[in-house]
Amino acid sequence: GAAAAPPPPAAVPLPPMPPPLAGPGDTAAVADAAVASANPLADLTWYWPTDLAQHLVEHVHVSLDLPYWQALVATVLLVRSLLLPINIVMMRQAPRMAHMRPEGEKLKAYFESLPNFKTDPALQQRFVKEFYALNAKYGVSPFASIAGALCQLPVFLSMFMGIRTMSQSVPGFTTGGAMWFTDLSVADSTMILPVLATGTLLTMVELGADGMQGSQKANMKWMLRGFVAITLPVTVYQPCAIMVYWTGTNCFSIALALLLKIPAVKKHLGIRDMPKPAAGPTGPGPLQQLRDLWEDSRAQLDETARARASQEVLHGRAAAPPPVTTSASPRAR
Numbered sequence: 001g002a003a004a005a006p007p008p009p010a011a012v013p014l015p016p017m018p019p020p021l022a023g024p025g026d027t028a029a030v031a032d033a034a035v036a037s038a039n040p041l042a043d044l045t046w047y048w049p050t051d052l053a054q055h056l057v058e059h060v061h062v063s064l065d066l067p068y069w070q071a072l073v074a075t076v077l078l079v080r081s082l083l084l085p086i087n088i089v090m091m092r093q094a095p096r097m098a099h100m101r102p103e104g105e106k107l108k109a110y111f112e113s114l115p116n117f118k119t120d121p122a123l124q125q126r127f128v129k130e131f132y133a134l135n136a137k138y139g140v141s142p143f144a145s146i147a148g149a150l151c152q153l154p155v156f157l158s159m160f161m162g163i164r165t166m167s168q169s170v171p172g173f174t175t176g177g178a179m180w181f182t183d184l185s186v187a188d189s190t191m192i193l194p195v196l197a198t199g200t201l202l203t204m205v206e207l208g209a210d211g212m213q214g215s216q217k218a219n220m221k222w223m224l225r226g227f228v229a230i231t232l233p234v235t236v237y238q239p240c241a242i243m244v245y246w247t248g249t250n251c252f253s254i255a256l257a258l259l260l261k262i263p264a265v266k267k268h269l270g271i272r273d274m275p276k277p278a279a280g281p282t283g284p285g286p287l288q289q290l291r292d293l294w295e296d297s298r299a300q301l302d303e304t305a306r307a308r309a310s311q312e313v314l315h316g317r318a319a320a321p322p323p324v325t326t327s328a329s330p331r332a333r
Helices: 024-038 049-063 068-082 084-113 121-138 142-169 192-207 214-235 240-259 263-269 286-314
Strands: none
Touching: 049 068, 049 142, 068 084, 068 142, 068 240, 084 121, 084 142, 084 263, 142 240, 192 214, 192 240
């Protein structure tokens, strides 16, 4: 018979298909991924405060070619120098308010001694006008007195949150320290940096730095000391990067306070000396000071509410009688 046909040859497997060529969009995506891996801050915005704080630290680090701990110190100098004019305005206001306070207390006591002061909108309106005139006489601006806190506190919180985020996301922070705090992303196990931060903060309180001076210092000193005492347990768990920045900004405040103790510097900046405290018995203790501060704050709020109510009642009426000055007050004589 005929020979059997040979079996067909086995199928040879085809080689795998080459990957498709990258298009323009894919090339851009690859480039963006490479940039993001090289710069962990590439996805941050340029308008959010904490993002701006991170951009600032990174820019100082890259442009000046500094290790991160030195970049944090340089950022302190930059930020505090920009805020220095606000500090000076605040320091000018504190002595002016202290010199105005005795006359203001006389004015308040006189009007409160009038029988119909709490119920007569006209008297309340006159008191407000006299009080505003007294502020103008001494150059006191209520807004300028709190401008430092309104500006510096948001900046400090933004830097605090920004640096804390960087300590968790920027790889360079793990090796950007020095001496015993080589890793800026973790807390200081030796507790040297937390002690330095709280110690410099206490020094600020004692020197009256950043506007904490005069009678304001006398009323709030124990409260601020208590705040420093409860700050230490909190700082123990903060990364070294935050402690470096915080200690740096405290040292800047201390240096500024010591500089302003030079009479020639104070005169050049237009900062008056605080009035000397009157001789007398020892003042109230810290708890009584806190109660007095609370009562004064409530009284000031009540006066503001009465002033607004009197303005609404007197709107459209005839002008109020001539203002009564403290010189006409029986208590002022």
